[in-house]
Amino acid sequence: MSSRIREGELLDEYLEQFVPHLSVDCVVFGFHGADLKLLLLKWKGQNVWALPGGYVGHRQSLDRAAQETIQQRTGIHRLHLRQFHAFGEIGRNELCALGACKRIFTGVRRDQWLFRRVVSIGYYALVDFQEVRPTPDPHSDSCAWYPLDEHPPLAFDHDRIVARALDALRAALEVPGAGASLLPERFTMPELQRLHEAVLGRPLDRRNFQKRMLDRGGIQRLNERRQGGAHRAPFLYRFTGGREVADF
Amino acid sequence: MSSRIREGELLDEYLEQFVPHLSVDCVVFGFHGADLKLLLLKWKGQNVWALPGGYVGHRQSLDRAAQETIQQRTGIHRLHLRQFHAFGEIGRNELCALGACKRIFTGVRRDQWLFRRVVSIGYYALVDFQEVRPTPDPHSDSCAWYPLDEHPPLAFDHDRIVARALDALRAALEVPGAGASLLPERFTMPELQRLHEAVLGRPLDRRNFQKRMLDRGGIQRLNERRQGGAHRAPFLYRFTGGREVADF
Numbered sequence: 001m002s003s004r005i006r007e008g009e010l011l012d013e014y015l016e017q018f019v020p021h022l023s024v025d026c027v028v029f030g031f032h033g034a035d036l037k038l039l040l041l042k043w044k045g046q047n048v049w050a051l052p053g054g055y056v057g058h059r060q061s062l063d064r065a066a067q068e069t070i071q072q073r074t075g076i077h078r079l080h081l082r083q084f085h086a087f088g089e090i091g092r093n094e095l096c097a098l099g100a101c102k103r104i105f106t107g108v109r110r111d112q113w114l115f116r117r118v119v120s121i122g123y124y125a126l127v128d129f130q131e132v133r134p135t136p137d138p139h140s141d142s143c144a145w146y147p148l149d150e151h152p153p154l155a156f157d158h159d160r161i162v163a164r165a166l167d168a169l170r171a172a173l174e175v176p177g178a179g180a181s182l183l184p185e186r187f188t189m190p191e192l193q194r195l196h197e198a199v200l201g202r203p204l205d206r207r208n209f210q211k212r213m214l215d216r217g218g219i220q221r222l223n224e225r226r227q228g229g230a231h232r233a234p235f236l237y238r239f240t241g242g243r244e245v246a247d248f
Numbered sequence: 249m250s251s252r253i254r255e256g257e258l259l260d261e262y263l264e265q266f267v268p269h270l271s272v273d274c275v276v277f278g279f280h281g282a283d284l285k286l287l288l289l290k291w292k293g294q295n296v297w298a299l300p301g302g303y304v305g306h307r308q309s310l311d312r313a314a315q316e317t318i319q320q321r322t323g324i325h326r327l328h329l330r331q332f333h334a335f336g337e338i339g340r341n342e343l344c345a346l347g348a349c350k351r352i353f354t355g356v357r358r359d360q361w362l363f364r365r366v367v368s369i370g371y372y373a374l375v376d377f378q379e380v381r382p383t384p385d386p387h388s389d390s391c392a393w394y395p396l397d398e399h400p401p402l403a404f405d406h407d408r409i410v411a412r413a414l415d416a417l418r419a420a421l422e423v424p425g426a427g428a429s430l431l432p433e434r435f436t437m438p439e440l441q442r443l444h445e446a447v448l449g450r451p452l453d454r455r456n457f458q459k460r461m462l463d464r465g466g467i468q469r470l471n472e473r474r475q476g477g478a479h480r481a482p483f484l485y486r487f488t489g490g491r492e493v494a495d496f
Contacts (some may be wrong), residue, residue, distance in 0.1 A: 019268075019269045019367065020267075020268050020269065021267045021268065021269070021270065022367060024269065031265075044490070056336070056367075058364065058365065059338060061336055061337045061338050061339070062334060062336030062337075063336070081333060083333065085331065086310060086331060086334040086369045088304070088309055088369070089308030089309045089310075089311075090307060090308070090309050094261065116306065117267075118269060118307065119267065119304075119367075119369075121334045121336070123369075127249065155291070171419075174422075239494065
């Protein structure tokens with residue numbers, strides 16, 4: 001998004017670059033160790049928080065628009081993004097017509113598509129939050145991680161978008177190999193369990209978890225143990241479908 | 249879709265009714281007894297087949313646009329529609345710029361959005377095909393059922409849309425209660441199995457199927473049997489989550 005919009009200049013050209021009434025919104029879940037966090041932007045000079053998002057260029061696929069949005073906000077270039085839902089209710093972004101958003105898009109004529117219903121395609125990504133350099137966009141004061149359970153209320157229908165993204169992420173966990181990019185190539189059962197617990201938001205029984213993971217297949221126990229821990233060295237496992245095949 | 253477009257009249261007004269560059273495409277799977285079929289339109293005077301679809305009015309939600317499209321093509325008003333993916337690749341509808349489509353939209357200026365990339369939101373429905381009255385739209389000669397495995401190649405990226413819809417439908421089967429609207433309120437295990445077999449496109453082992461359905465819960469065996477068949481009367485079951493809760 002060009003900062004020129006904020007300054008009220010050159011709107012028609014800007015608006016013509018993009019497919020009207022269309023955007024992508026990106027739910028970036030951050031995981032490291034045991035916590036799940038959410039990447040949010042805080043709008044300039046306002047107590048308004050929102051998901052990273054962007055418009056879609058006429059020569060840009062939806063996937064590419066989401067990829068570039070998240071790359072710009074995180075600095076991560078190899079991303080496992082998944083499209084999960086298109087949000088197109090009437091009035092879903094009416095805050096933009098009524099509220100804080102007007103102060104950002106000061107130069108936009110009220111009959112422009114920016115002030116009408118925008119259909120937004122939701123994407124989510126699950127990344128190691130230690131690898132991310134959160135970077136605000138030109139309309140934001142900050143870009144930062146918030147605990148998934150305790151973030152501020154979000155603009156537009158973004159709370160609903162987050163809820164649906166979390167549903168989709170949880171469903172994706174059912175596929176063996178999900179989350180492979182967040183685990184070492186050879187991982188222990190406790191490491192896999194912590195990922196599942198973070199996404200599901202609740203503790204899991206160790207023995208049931210291990211049995212379920214082995215029963216459903218797609219995972220192989222190696223004849224090696226993780227060395228160096230204080231406890232008895234746990235066995236190492238790997239996903240048999242490869243690291244890329246069934247990721248989120 | 250107004251037939252006026254076909255006659256090359258009054259384009260600007262028509263185009264202003266709808267959100268530019270946006271459409272819905274509907275994959276209507278028809279089930280009855282054991283077969284799975286696909287509802288397709290054949291374009292007027294051409295050997296081009298495509299999914300039922302439509303544009304999205306400025307005061308219409310995505311869900312409503314899909315609902316109305318399918319209602320008009322099927323005559324069914326209570327529908328279990330599910331949005332499954334947004335299709336937004338560059339060039340996904342370029343047939344429209346190059347081929348048969350030009351003969352339909354004869355009056356449309358080439359710089360109109362109809363000739364550029366349109367992002368389409370995919371919806372699917374699973375209906376009893378005996379209840380449907382297939383009704384062509386103004387651009388089509390016919391609207392008819394085709395076997396899922398033997399339908400003609402489709403326009404644009406519609407074959408890809410069908411493949412993804414089928415993936416989504418198969419995943420939905422994993423949820424207990426899926427397909428409740430296609431079964432009687434009290435159904436037999438063979439009836440449930442035929443639905444699963446039709447969607448999965450392969451026969452299932454009777455005993456494994458029964459065990460898996462009972463193990464996953466959400467289903468209750470009643471103290472009643474279906475009467476009147478030639479074989480030993482099978483037990484009746486019902487979904488415990490209600491008929492609407494977990495439908496497709």
